[in-house]
Amino acid sequence: MTSQPLARAGGERQRDADRTKAEILQVAQREFARHGYAGARVDEIAERTRTTKRMIYYYFGGKEQLYIAVLEKAYTEVRAAERTVDVAHLAPVEAIRTLAELTFDHHDAHRDFIKLVGIENIHEAEHIRKSEVLANLGTPVLDLISRILDAGQESGDFVTEADAIDVHMMISAFCFFRVANQHTFGALFGRDMTAPEHRARLRTMVGELAVAYLRGAGAPA
Template identity: 50%
Template sequence: MTTDIADTDRVDETGDAESGLRAGQRRVKQRDRTTKTRDDILLVAREEFAANGLSGARVDAIAERTRTSKRMIYYHFSSKEGLYLAVLEHAYADIRKVEAELRLADGDPVDAMRRLIGFTFDYDEANPDFIRLVTIENIHRASHMRQSSSLGRLNTSIIDTIAAILRRGQETGVFRREVDPIDLHMLISSFCFFRISNRHTFGHIFGRDLGEATMRGRHRVLLQDAVIALLRDPHAAGTAREGA
């Protein structure tokens, strides 16, 4: 009789374990579905906001393209503005994530700087919707960015990376002048950004196709060479001021 009770207990324990396992698997699947739904919404919303701006973007269109509902979108993001902010955060997180994968912390500082510049150039070229999103947020004077608790921290990584490359170059005598990392980031970003944001107006005025492969390659090397020359020449900034 005791054996029968023990066997019954083992069966109950096995059944409970299997039931718990199935419940856990269901939770994982549900979490995966929720994550996929959220990611799909962010992807489509990025395209919608980049194409039409915050005011022109339609949540109905996003819901239709993701085969979900406005109610589901608002469940995940609270509001249209909340979705827009999430898109901005996701966009910046993406570029910072790919930058981190370059592993520029060690090695030759000149090569590291060239690789960073090349990456920024190529990323902006391949992601014009990112440029449009940043332009749109500038129209709003970064009012939505200011509501984010993560964007400030998220973007310190690129400044830390540039600072580390500069410091390594100065320590080895390759870079002989001090440059503020944020200033250098602005210099690199502005050229890459301008090529995309002003491509059509600049191209029309000066008769240049900034998307043409040969010109694109020339501009990529031009920016790399210009930045390295600036970092290596301690008199570059002074000369520029004297000639102004």
């Protein structure tokens, strides 16, 4: 009873199909993130959808292609979010600090994506490599960091001659680890890094870390 067959105009079938595909992708993302590639069950995904397993094969072709489609969607969304970042108008120190905190927030908000990245690394990125969409998805963040680094050198705020990829790596590492490894870290050290009482402190810390490094304070005396 969701729609009256007689009233359905031209493009509705197509729109239904798109909606179904989107629903499958969403459910599949959850299933893959929760159980890993091998642990995910196509039947389970089908059951949590308004469609059937047959349709998953009809639309995506197979489990692996579905998984790749999930990765493509997740990565694409992340890149889209990154493009909205604008810190160019800030002074170098504030720009880096803000970028670090935005990265922190971003990781905090996209737990499933973090897990997919972790899963993909266990498989040594074999699926990402099969995707043409993701093949050369360099990121604008690197350009941004480069520009901030140059400005900082120019102004004298930054002393360390840092590499943009290294800086991006460092910030990502901190933010990624906090979310991805929260469970084993919590089990071993009795601290939930994602708990509210630690969140704000760690968020500030990642910015200070980046700034301290770029100011050159770590070099041997």
